[in-house]
Amino acid sequence: MLYVVGIGAGSRDGMTIAAESAVKRSELIVGYTKYVELLRKHFPDKNYASTGMKQERERVEYALKEASEKNVSLICSGDPQLYGMAGLAYELSESFPNVEIEVVSGVTAAFSGGAVLGSPLTHDFAVISLSDLLTSKEKIRKRLECSAECDLTIVLYNPSSKSRADYLQKACDIVLKHRSADTVCGYVRNIGREGEESRILTLAELRDTAVDMFTTVYIGNSETKVIGGKMVTPRDYKNV
Known part of the structure; x- marks a missing residue:
């Protein structure tokens, strides 16, 4: 399962209950470096993988590959549809037919x-x-x-x-x-x-x-x- 999760502004208070639940169910958290560091403060026991700016495609492909074997949260600031990774995850998902995708909405800026x-x-x-x-x-x-x-x-x-x-x-x-x-x-x-x-x-x-x-x-x-x-x-x- 790949959860594409909107974490809001990055504070624990700004996350929805659904977003927090998806992160807790995931064995791996993947995201842009800054957002990963924000989330690590709240969930220090999780495994994380991050990439920098302009590496969105590589980040999503890695998350999809890992989701073939485990539950993964691909995190985005705000909502994952608005300038986030939800659309790209669906675009690339054809190469990973055994991965189910669930978009978890968040509060955009x-x-x-x-x-x-x-x-x-x-x-x-x-x-x-x-x-x-x-x-x-x-x-x-x-x-x-x-x-x-x-x-x-x-x-x-x-x-x-x-x-x-x-x-x-x-x-x-x-x-x-x-x-x-x-x-x-x-x-x-x-x-x-x-x-x-x-x-x-x-x-x-x-x-x-x-x-x-x-x-x-x-x-x-x-x-x-x-x-x-x-x-x-x-x-x-x-x-x-």
Whole structure:
């Protein structure tokens, strides 16, 4: 059995009961190095195997091979479907017909980070990764443009890195063509982990803010507001 497990932000409190149960039933835990180290703190007696960034295919193939003989958990941060390994596991599973796959959902950063800020995702929203490793810059630009134009709240994953230091600034410039500079925005860094920090700010301020790969960014829609120091996107229940 291969469990493809979403471990949430990596803290024990952020894991679902189903995720914890799958890990406990597994003889081997496989994952990206950082996420393996997060989980090792909570389950020190398990056997672990890890690979670094850009070794996703090798990681999944290894997990499938090992799952031919034992129960294995292939762990992902957040939810394993959203930028995780669930899809790739199914794609590669044809070479391992005797392995059964079960996807175990987890709480993705969009929601766990949103809870830190307040309730920015009460209405329709878009989730977009600014990483262009697997998606072209043109597709990312188009998705930002369309999401901004139709007034969706936007959640940005992977907003910056050493090689993409200006990507968040460029994304804000695209959104600023359709939103006012004082649009309510927010970000959360290290969600649910040691050193968690958050801030609510305007779109103009966000444009000039330095973030990293462990930061999740929220750009509000035209109705998003600050209530009691929290970022809130209303859904107009008063009109129901």
